[in-house]
Amino acid sequence: MGIQDTTRLLQGMGRTYPDRVQIDELLGHIGLDGVRALQAIRGLFEGGLITAHGSACIGGMPGSELRLTEPGMAVAFGLACVEGDPRGAIAALEQHTLRQLHRHRENR
Numbered sequence: 001m002g003i004q005d006t007t008r009l010l011q012g013m014g015r016t017y018p019d020r021v022q023i024d025e026l027l028g029h030i031g032l033d034g035v036r037a038l039q040a041i042r043g044l045f046e047g048g049l050i051t052a053h054g055s056a057c058i059g060g061m062p063g064s065e066l067r068l069t070e071p072g073m074a075v076a077f078g079l080a081c082v083e084g085d086p087r088g089a090i091a092a093l094e095q096h097t098l099r100q101l102h103r104h105r106e107n108r
Contacts, residue, residue, distance in 0.1 A: 005040040006082045007075065010049060013068050014076030020053060020065040041066070049075060049086065 013021050027037045044050045049072035053065045068076055071086035080089035 003082050005036055006044055006049075009037075009040050009044060010068070010072055010076040010082070013050070013066060014073065017068060017073070017076070020067045022065055026066065044072065047082075048072075049082070 009026065012026050023041065041050070045052060048069055050066050051069055053067060070090055071080070074080040074086040074089045074093075075082050079093065080086040
């Protein structure tokens with residue numbers, strides 16, 4: 001599994017957000033082969049970047065539908081990198097937003 005594969009998967013999922021994504025449709029759309037794709041999906045699932053839903057079992061993971069988690073969204077929409085700290089990027093964005101809101105309230 002490469003970082004490019006996982007990033008492409010997350011970006012592909014981001015294009016359909018907030019809908020859940022069918023695994024087979026996603027893989028066909030971004031052109032990953034089965035083994036590399038399953039390794040990438042497993043890594044994203046284990047890293048907390050995606051969740052799986054549904055009753056099918058895909059590559060040892062429960063679920064046939066995938067959904068982005070908040071850290072996964074941060075990567076999918078370019079706020080963080082897979083190899084970085086997506087949760088930290090979200091926290092920094094939240095802090096920045098809170099500071100801006102505080103300044104806005106002070107200026108009113």
